[in-house]
Amino acid sequence: MSVLFISSSFFGYAKHIKNELEKKFENVFWYEDRPSTSFLGKVKTRLFPGIAEKMAFRYFKRIADENRDKNIREVFVIKGESLSVESIKYLRKVFPDAIFRLYFWDGYKNMPSSSFAKVDHFDVALSFDPVDVKNDTRLQYRPLFFVSDYQNNKPSKTDIDLLFVGTAHTDRYKIVKKIDESLTGSDVNFHKVLYCPSRIIYWARRVFDPSFWSVKKDDFIFKPISHKELSGLMSRAGAVLDIERTAQTGFTMRTLEILGSARKLITTNPSVIGASFYDPKNVLAIDRKNPAIPKDFLRSPRIDVDEAIIAYYSIAAWADEIFGALPKVRAKRPEQQVPTLVD
Structure with missing residues (x-):
């Protein structure tokens, strides 16, 4: 067939x-x-x-x-x-x-x-x-699902407290900036990788989008990173930030990649509270208008998730x-x- x-x-x-x-x-x-x-x-x-x-x-x-x-x-x-x-x-x-x-x-x-x-x-x-x-x-x-690149990926070191990797669409840049400003002066290592599909889109937003008026081109990458590179970054992070589109309520691919990578999840999607993998020790839902991340959440240990739950979100399942x-x-x-x- x-x-x-x-x-x-x-x-x-x-x-x-x-x-x-x-x-x-x-x-x-x-x-x-x-x-x-x-x-x-x-x-x-x-x-x-x-x-x-x-x-x-x-x-x-x-x-x-x-x-x-x-x-x-x-x-x-x-x-x-x-x-x-x-x-x-x-x-x-x-x-x-x-x-x-x-x-x-x-x-x-x-x-x-x-x-x-x-x-x-x-x-x-x-x-x-x-x-x-x-x-x-x-x-x-x-x-959705996560691909096998994100499962059982053991870190050589954990030197990133909080990681964000994603396309700079809608209000993502604004939220990332607010979180970055809230962590200024702390010892939290917030590593950000913002992707813009093209330089034309970047310059168009610089002209027409007020939230982009103060951004620097060096803050962005213009070529998407591979799954291997991303899984490597995630393996080094204690927690990973996910920001979904406001027009969606489903779990993003990133949410499930974080689950597969056995990292903590910080997300602006309130629907995650009803997920089978939700545990307040592992998952933090934040307000996208006033995003606040307690330092205690970043520093506390992650709790293991049942293997059957993780398997359900694999690409095979x-x-x-x-x-x-x-x-x-x-x-x-x-x-x-x-x-x-x-x-």
Whole structure:
């Protein structure tokens, strides 16, 4: 059996997922979920949605035609940024016997409004966001995962008290700055790695975003670090800071990487208090508007977490649940006429 896997590369996670799926299926054919991943390509998508939709249809049509004779029995889509309903219908026409699975690793509030309409065209749909699952009964809940790089990573030394590594989107920089200022004069070693996707975005924010007016370019990196580098940094840290987007309630990938790395977690996501791995000795939920980190939390010892709980959040368990999920209601089959969005 073969799988057609459509997902953004997203800091290399698609490669790890593909490797995991190759343990289950004979062939896994992976494709980006948009025709172009360049900065200019993303700008065109936002500024000219009509043209972008036609380009995307041609892109997914080519993918379907390339794989029509490869015994595709599973079509697995993560988010599907540019995958329209018309494109899904075409894929279903080409692969009528395949099970179509959809996973959202983003919240509805942070995705195009068309994302809601796509769900009806999949046999199984899951989301990492518990609020979306509660409000949309078509979705099944499955949190994200950590990859094996973050498990059993023994530190050579622990010389970082608090670590933050992440993209400088939304209010992240402002929160990191507030925490940094609150720790000024203390002996807490707060190590920060702020990633900006491009220098164009950096300079645009310097002009239009008041929170960036006083930042220095040297405070940022413009090339993402590898999982190996990140796991190495995390292994040296006593605690790791996670700042989720306000439009999301699900646990971020970073949250679970911290769990897998056996580090303490400090997060602005209040939902963590209800998590199976929550222990106030290991996990601290802070107010993103007034973030305060008690020094006692950083200095106290971490408590071991049950191995079964940790295993549940591994990428292997995540893949098992995604592909073990049964359809609630079989999705509607495509109409006989193939969509003709493009000439």
